[in-house]
Amino acid sequence: MFGRIADIGHNDGGSGPWRVGVLFSRSGFMALIEETQFRGTMIAIDEINQAGGINGREVVPEVWDPQSDNSLFRAYARRLLAESGVKTIFGCYTSSSRKAVLPIVERLNGLLWYPTLYEGFEFSPNIIYTGAAPNQNSLSLFHYLAANYGSRFYFVGSDYVYPRESNRIMRQLVEQNGGEVVGEMYVSLNARREEFYPILRDIRGVRPDVIFSTVVGTPTVYLYQTYADFGFNPATTPIASLTTTEAEISAMGYDVGEGHITAAPYFEGIGGSSGTDFVSRYKKMYGDSERTNMCVEAAYFQVKLFAKALEQVNTLDPDVLRPVVLGTTVDAPQGPVTINPSCGHANVWSRVGRCRGNGTFSIVYQSSSEVTADPFLIGRPRMA
Numbered sequence: 092m093f094g095r096i097a098d099i100g101h102n103d104g105g106s107g108p109w110r111v112g113v114l115f116s117r118s119g120f121m122a123l124i125e126e127t128q129f130r131g132t133m134i135a136i137d138e139i140n141q142a143g144g145i146n147g148r149e150v151v152p153e154v155w156d157p158q159s160d161n162s163l164f165r166a167y168a169r170r171l172l173a174e175s176g177v178k179t180i181f182g183c184y185t186s187s188s189r190k191a192v193l194p195i196v197e198r199l200n201g202l203l204w205y206p207t208l209y210e211g212f213e214f215s216p217n218i219i220y221t222g223a224a225p226n227q228n229s230l231s232l233f234h235y236l237a238a239n240y241g242s243r244f245y246f247v248g249s250d251y252v253y254p255r256e257s258n259r260i261m262r263q264l265v266e267q268n269g270g271e272v273v274g275e276m277y278v279s280l281n282a283r284r285e286e287f288y289p290i291l292r293d294i295r296g297v298r299p300d301v302i303f304s305t306v307v308g309t310p311t312v313y314l315y316q317t318y319a320d321f322g323f324n325p326a327t328t329p330i331a332s333l334t335t336t337e338a339e340i341s342a343m344g345y346d347v348g349e350g351h352i353t354a355a356p357y358f359e360g361i362g363g364s365s366g367t368d369f370v371s372r373y374k375k376m377y378g379d380s381e382r383t384n385m386c387v388e389a390a391y392f393q394v395k396l397f398a399k400a401l402e403q404v405n406t407l408d409p410d411v412l413r414p415v416v417l418g419t420t421v422d423a424p425q426g427p428v429t430i431n432p433s434c435g436h437a438n439v440w441s442r443v444g445r446c447r448g449n450g451t452f453s454i455v456y457q458s459s460s461e462v463t464a465d466p467f468l469i470g471r472p473r474m475a
């Protein structure tokens with residue numbers, strides 16, 4: 092459907108295809124969301140090729156499935172850069188997989204395009220970050236929750252770097268604003284349903300205003316379903332998240348997801364001509380019941396950014412391509428998005444949505460424009 096997987100071809104200075112690496116888990120406990128990032132990447136590549144490629148040359152993906160295993164992320168990144176001669180990789184959802192790949196892309200001078208929200212506090216000259224940083228999602232989420240539900244927070248997360256760091260930032264927001272963190276619990280990354288039972292029993296005892304979830308992948312489904320089984324009410328004690336998208340909501344059941352809160356740059360149905368076209372293309376390709384989400388959207392628009400920059404420089408050499416990527420703007424489905432030259436992170440929109448009974452989100456807060464990326468929270472000195 093998407094053209095062939097790369098076998099031969101030149102990267103630069105010729106007429107062969109532009110070969111790129113694609114590294115998202117299509118199996119294992121992260122496939123629920125990473126499969127959608129794979130789809131977003133491939134739709135964008137397909138659109139570019141249908142329109143004649145980049146400077147007349149086709150984009151050909153070399154696709155690997157790291158199976159939700161960070162050691163495979165690292166091995167495949169090395170293979171792409173060192174053996175296949177690829178310079179550009181679109182990939183990674185978890186921050187632990189990104190951190191596994193980072194030393195490889197730095198040492199072998201590749202360019203990783205990372206389409207996932209994360210905890211901030213990272214910079215690499217070999218990574219372009221196109222998901223939200225904490226100043227673009229945690230801040231708006233906190234203020235919405237505190238104003239509407241209260242500021243006694245209970246944290247539940249998967250046990251790795253993103254949840255621990257994201258909770259550190261959220262704790263500072265809560266405490267600086269006179270609130271209280273009444274619990275902080277972690278489950279394994281591939282947690283089973285039963286791991287959530289003692290946590291939900293604890294939550295029943297301490298009665299927080301909000302449960303802030305940094306659980307990712309398939310265990311997200313178990314958390315929300317267990318919450319429903321325990322009889323909690325989202326109208327009074329919602330689960331709030333930066334990672335629970337339309338994909339996780341579909342997997343858990345719309346009835347289970349209804350009333351919960353997520354902050355993201357993009358939700359399906361936010362309108363705008365670019366957003367509407369994107370949704371119809373996605374549904375045409377994958378079926379009417381499939382929904383877009385912030386992760387497939389970032390995976391999609393970052394390929395468009397890549398193509399726009401490559402068209403100008405006509406080389407995949409990161410030393411030449413990256414300076415042009417910095418400052419580049421595209422009209423993404425979420426609205427205009429620019430790569431901030433000072434940090435290599437995207438200036439993205441900030442939105443908060445409440446899940447409806449049909450699995451889409453109603454927007455309860457929206458920034459008036461792109462929010463400048465501030466991954467080190469320099470604009471908030473008290474939080475550093």
Ligand code: ACM
Pocket residue numbers: 184185186187207208209210253307334
């Ligand atoms: C994440 O691990 N960056 C969601």
